[in-house]
Amino acid sequence: MLERKLLNCTVALAALHAATVFALPALAEEITVVSFGGAYQEAQSKALFQPAAKAMGITVREETYGGIADLRLQVKSGAVTWDVVASGSGSAARAGAEGILEPLDYSVIDVSTFQKGLYQDFCVGGDVFSTVLAWNTKTYGDNGPQNWADFWNVEKFPGKRAYRNSVAGALEPALMADGVPADQVYEVLSTPEGLKRALDKIRELKPHIAVWWSSGAQHAQLMVDGEVDMVTGWNGRFDVAAKNGAAVKYTFNQALLDYDCYAIAKGAPNKDLAMKFLAEISKPEYQADFTNYITYGPTNVKAYELGLIKDDYARLLPSHPDNAAKQLPIDLQWYIKNEAEASAAYQDMLTE
DSSP: OHHHHHHHHHHHHHHHHHHHHHHSOOOOOEEEEEEOOHHHHHHHIIIIIHHHHHHHTOEEEEEEOSOHHHHHHHHHHTOOOOSEEEEEHHHHHHHHHHTOBOOOOTTTSOOTTBOTTSEETTEEEEEEEEEEEEEEHHHHOSSOOOSHHHHHOTTTSOSOEEEESSSTTTHHHHHHHTTOOGGGHHHHHTSHHHHHHHHHHHHHHGGGEEEEEOSHHHHHHHHHTTOOSEEEEEHHHHHHHHHTTOOEEEEEEEEEEEEEEEEEBTTOTTHHHHHHHHHHHTSHHHHHHHTTTSOOBOSBTHHHHTTOSOHHHHTTSTTSHHHHTTSEEOOHHHHHHHHHHHHHHHHHHHTO
């Protein structure tokens, strides 16, 4: 009798356990995405990250970071918590060569309709942007400085300047201001004399540089606050600032054409899911919607063909042919080969 009661009890407990297990909701798949914050990440979140999460039935946790140096610390310590990393194209190329990013699987990520050159082994392009010359319209009106020579011309355009505190996109304007044709900039920069020439040109302007900016959010805020009269920076950030009331305009003339991209951290805890996520946000529908939040162009040319970007608006984007023709494309190979040396020299110049 006792044995039968024990058997019945065991069967009942097993049935209860099974019912409990089947009643538990399945754990949602989750990845962590890290980007640069501010208006840029807000646009990413609304147009890409959260819509893709919903379409895939997963959870996307978002964090912010200061750049690839932060990722390097995670990888070197063996404590990687990030899956997808937003990056500039040059930083991603160097990080991939360094071994802190996973190679991307382009049998999963479809780049067949991408613009040429806007993806690489370790990073897939997400948007095209420009480093432009922007000015305060309260100081100079609508027809402010139109090229880098004007940016350096403190007699014709007196006022406070702001310039980047790191080397990326900082040397090229200096050489163009010094008379080097755009198509010869990287050839000149590849020589010790050319690097010195660029640094000397920036030294010349140092007394007029009030702020050395370190982020897109910062250089946009400088224009919102009217703290400086002209600044280098990213076109989309200035457009958002203008929408918020900043007295700012910019020109694509002699701008630097570049792209942001998405990579997967080496040792990412959810590598396979992250790869599928990159495939999702690389679709043209997402990229077309992204342009509604910030004026960066799509890398997937099909985004222009869907009728989701109006022609008059498309003409405001950096990758539109009329705008691209005025610009100098960033040379990633130059940065991979020369950035370490150039960056050290740049920082020495800043601290002189």
